[in-house]
Amino acid sequence: MIPKIALIGRSNVGKSSLFNALTNSRNALIDQTLQTTRDRIYGYCLIKQNQFCIIDTAGICYLKKKENKNSIKYQSNQQTERAIQESDFLIFMVDAHIGITDLDFHIFRKIRKTNKPILLLINKIDNIDDISQITEFYSFGIKKIYQISILRKIGIDLFSKKMLIFWKKLNKTNFLIENKKTYFGSDFLKKKIKICVLGKPNVGKSSLINSLLSSNRIITHSTPGTTRGSVQVSLKQKNTTYIFTDTSGIRKSNKRKTRLEHISETKSLKIMKNSQMIIVVLDAYMGICSQDLFIINATLKSGSPFFIVFNKWDLIPKKKNNEIKKIINNRLNFIKNITYLHISALNRIGLKKIISQINNIFKESQKDFNSSYLTSVIHKAIIKNPLPMGATGKVIRLKYAHLSSKNPMLIIVHGTQTQNIPATYKKYLIRFLQKKLQILNTPIKIFFKNNINPYVNNKYLSSQK
Known part of the structure; x- marks a missing residue:
């Protein structure tokens, strides 16, 4: 001990x-x-x-x-x-x-x-x-x-x-x-999942973690900004240790009142980058505001797998459930294939879904794909929706792909004239890969690399001509 x-x-x-x-x-x-x-x-x-x-x-x-x-x-x-x-x-x-x-x-x-x-x-x-x-x-x-x-x-x-x-x-x-x-305990070899909990102040991040742990491990209060810095706690179930990091609420830069708030929020964004998974907590009763969209965009840019939790769902009248869900879908229509969960941390409603979703996303993020399979999926995407002609009139070709890293998942695609691929086609490829690879909740980053012809600018060949 x-x-x-x-x-x-x-x-x-x-x-x-x-x-x-x-x-x-x-x-x-x-x-x-x-x-x-x-x-x-x-x-x-x-x-x-x-x-x-x-x-x-x-x-x-x-x-x-x-x-x-x-x-x-x-x-x-x-x-x-x-x-x-x-x-x-x-x-x-x-x-x-x-x-x-x-x-x-x-x-x-x-x-x-x-x-x-x-x-x-x-x-x-x-x-x-x-x-x-x-x-x-x-x-x-x-x-x-x-x-x-x-x-x-x-x-x-x-x-x-x-x-x-x-x-x-x-x-x-x-x-x-x-x-x-x-080091750091006797269960080092067991599976560990690092989860960062993000959201604006007073959405119930600390309450959610306390409910998952079934204890008042983190201080909760109605005053915004109760949690300062970050608090790391662990939940052990079977052979898995879930390491939750509670972060301070993220505000808009023009609404930060003190230096301490600025330090706390900067630290929250750094923790997000070092986590294996992110839970974005939103207030279902207050609705989605511009600050929520800022946090979701920052999460998307990080490349980490994430899902969204709408807390305080018990405050929504049952008659308005479908209406509120439609408003949410319209507000978040720019996000594809991301799971939404509706819970009440205070009343411990829907908590089992959170652990289940964490396990599903973790399995997705740990999948491995060989180069031949990824290349075949890319070719299927091209057959279904052919590549447009490049800006210079030269044909764009995608030859082969391979997995560079996981969590965040980075796929490198080799080809010619890849700098001319439109942004819309890149988004199409990402969504196509997510569906075919069955990793709907895992964001994918694609890096396009031009193949260099070794015979271009070759002095010997030029002299022979």
């Missing part, structure tokens, strides 16, 4: 920065805005071939006695408490520049009650002028105290080594990684 370490502290002490430094990633969102992190984020780090699971948490804050349980503050604190419960030991982070605050003492009293081992980590030591600012932290009574500056990269390597020694003394067990197959 891999040891879990939770990073605990008030907001803006550097938990997310330390998380990124230890995991050698940028998974945690970093900003000066208070409560930037809201959900708990997991990552893995290796220290001398020993693997640790690091949990980044939200900054703990004071709650009112009658705090609404659905509020973001309450849910953030709940996420932190769950991280504390499942961790093997805690890293309590404080700010050397600001010093000890009442909130630090409040947090320390909370985590001390858990009876879990605690390391005190003093961050931002580069900002202090007086040593007394460090000595005051000894009043917590924690034996293991370390000093770092994440910004200046001071003391991080030494702290990670001390953390390993601390764990070995506690547990007397080495979590040595002997084989890369064991």
Whole structure:
């Protein structure tokens, strides 16, 4: 079992920065805005071939006695408490520049009650002028105290080594990684599908993932922009692990109010490119707007397989179901062969269809086709709808095709005068290939390559003439 370490502290002490430094990633969102992190984020780090699971948490804050349980503050604190419960030991982070605050003492009293081992980590030591600012932290009574500056990269390597020694003394067990197959869990060899969930704010992306997991893993709230950055969670069924990445809502560039929103949405678009599959979530009750079309177009350009989920379908009156479906089809008539699902994440309606659709699309995207078969399909398409004459009057010929890559699926077609193939004919070929190859939900990219005649501009042949 891999040891879990939770990073605990008030907001803006550097938990997310330390998380990124230890995991050698940028998974945690970093900003000066208070409560930037809201959900708990997991990552893995290796220290001398020993693997640790690091949990980044939200900054703990004071709650009112009658705090609404659905509020973001309450849910953030709940996420932190769950991280504390499942961790093997805690890293309590404080700010050397600001010093000890009442909130630090409040947090320390909370985590001390858990009876879990605690390391005190003093961050931002580069900002202090007086040593007394460090000595005051000894009043917590924690034996293991370390000093770092994440910004200046001071003391991080030494702290990670001390953390390993601390764990070995506690547990007397080495979590040595002997084989890369064991990295990130014992089920490395099982099938894993990475799915990115996209949509504008407040369409129900987090609610959908929570319903699939049957738990309140991700914070949900009616306030737009509740999810910041990205949250990765996994669902295991049989021999398949579905890795869902919840992303922040994507707005129009002219409607982004803060720098944090811009960073979050940029990150969402990057995650989309690195996923094996995309679920675009739309609000069925609000209808399709220009922002939804922007997200769908961005998904199409990525080349990744995707399908569209219309959430909040339970709010549509049954009498208007067919009417709304016709409006949707007219609005999305530029998309061909893409599946639409109608669900209610809140009432857990239609969730089985989502997993089934993910499995179907994954099978399609993993299909392999040899060159001879692809070439025969291209020739059938030409027979059914002959190629037009090129702009220069020269005949366009498509000779053979082969599969270059999968997910996104790229087919290279070799021929002559391919630069003169009209865009409409290219679209026709893509749709024809999707139907014949039985990969209706998988986008195809076609790259046309001109065959070069080796005898053109040959000096020897020119002299013979």
